[in-house]
Amino acid sequence: MDGCKDYSQLNRTGRCSMARVAFIGLGAMGYPMAGHLARNGHAVTVYNRTAATAQQWLQEYSGRIAQTPAQAAADAEFVMCCVGNDDDLRAVTLASDGAFAGMSAGSVFVDHTTASAQVAKQLADEAQQRGLAFLDAPVSGGQLGAQNGVLTIMLGGAAEVYERVAPILQSYARMQRLMGGVGSGQLIKMVNQICIGGLLQGLSEALHFAQSAGLDAEAAMQVISKGAAQSWQLENRYQTMLAGEFDFGFAVEWMRKDFAIVFDEARRNGASLPVTALVDQFYAEVEAMGGQRWDTSSLITRLKTKR
Numbered sequence: 660m661d662g663c664k665d666y667s668q669l670n671r672t673g674r675c676s677m678a679r680v681a682f683i684g685l686g687a688m689g690y691p692m693a694g695h696l697a698r699n700g701h702a703v704t705v706y707n708r709t710a711a712t713a714q715q716w717l718q719e720y721s722g723r724i725a726q727t728p729a730q731a732a733a734d735a736e737f738v739m740c741c742v743g744n745d746d747d748l749r750a751v752t753l754a755s756d757g758a759f760a761g762m763s764a765g766s767v768f769v770d771h772t773t774a775s776a777q778v779a780k781q782l783a784d785e786a787q788q789r790g791l792a793f794l795d796a797p798v799s800g801g802q803l804g805a806q807n808g809v810l811t812i813m814l815g816g817a818a819e820v821y822e823r824v825a826p827i828l829q830s831y832a833r834m835q836r837l838m839g840g841v842g843s844g845q846l847i848k849m850v851n852q853i854c855i856g857g858l859l860q861g862l863s864e865a866l867h868f869a870q871s872a873g874l875d876a877e878a879a880m881q882v883i884s885k886g887a888a889q890s891w892q893l894e895n896r897y898q899t900m901l902a903g904e905f906d907f908g909f910a911v912e913w914m915r916k917d918f919a920i921v922f923d924e925a926r927r928n929g930a931s932l933p934v935t936a937l938v939d940q941f942y943a944e945v946e947a948m949g950g951q952r953w954d955t956s957s958l959i960t961r962l963k964t965k966r
Contacts, residue, residue: 677701678827681735682891683758685712685753688771688798689741691805694720695831696739706731706751714833728752729761737827738762741771741798744916746776752782758832764790764871771812772853773797775920776842779815784843786797795841797848800833801909809833813851849924852917855955856938858892866900878899896956908954911942918942 678701685707697703703722707713713724728751732738738758752759779795786793786875794816804810821837828835838847869876878941880897886957896949918939
């Protein structure tokens with residue numbers, strides 16, 4: 660099978676029978692995402708800047724290793740990418756040995772990087788000039804969501820292109836949705852990060868208040884989690900926050916990178932984000948405490964130092 664072009668080629672499990680897929684970027688998210696593609700029967704070729712990581716991936720999963728993004732993309736129907744930022748993304752796509760140089764006309768580039776809407780539009784324009792298709796497709800769910808194959812994917816691009824790639828994304832998505840034209844996925848991811856930052860600050864203050872009042876903070880969270888205060892962050896993070904455990908999950912420095920993208924876009928569209936700006940300052944304090952790689956729920960640490 661040459662890979663899925665539409666839903667008629669789904670197998671009995673509801674997944675694409677087999678597609679030729681490249682995955683560029685084997686970081687905390689990309690490594691397990693590429694693994695899910697391999698385990699779902701797709702022919703996967705990976706590229707990673709640190710070759711040792713690619714070798715480790717190959718020991719764990721079935722696939723091939725490429726020496727450059729262009730080599731990984733050669734003969735691939737779908738090229739997935741998950742790298743660090745706008746500059747990294749341009750490097751692995753537009754360089755002479757970048758993915759766009761190796762892709763065949765009609766193939767699809769799916770960018771899972773959390774990046775700016777502007778770079779998404781730039782790359783979509785370049786892809787179109789080369790006869791390629793492009794979707795921006797940032798993800799939410801963190802490293803655990805990637806490992807468990809239950810990510811939420813927010814996509815921007817043409818509907819007909821999304822229909823082609825949707826069955827492939829089932830390998831690691833619990834929820835996926837086309838949000839609009841190119842750049843829409845990145846904008847929705849910004850909305851997501853704004854929400855998470857505010858929620859975690861609120862949760863940190865709630866736990867801090869409960870402990871300061873001499874309450875059983877764990878019992879308090881168990882009760883309010885069944886009411887209007889319920890959230891994913893509350894149910895999945897309050898226990899580790901109370902225990903002071905932050906060596907996992909989405910790192911503070913990554914959130915601040917995402918916030919920088921948010922603020923840049925807000926300056927462009929005129930949105931006022933006073934709470935998000937404050938939370939970003941709080942994360943800067945956490946970084947100053949040595950918490951660059953702590954989970955984002957570590958906001959509570961700065962409150963404990965002020966008691």
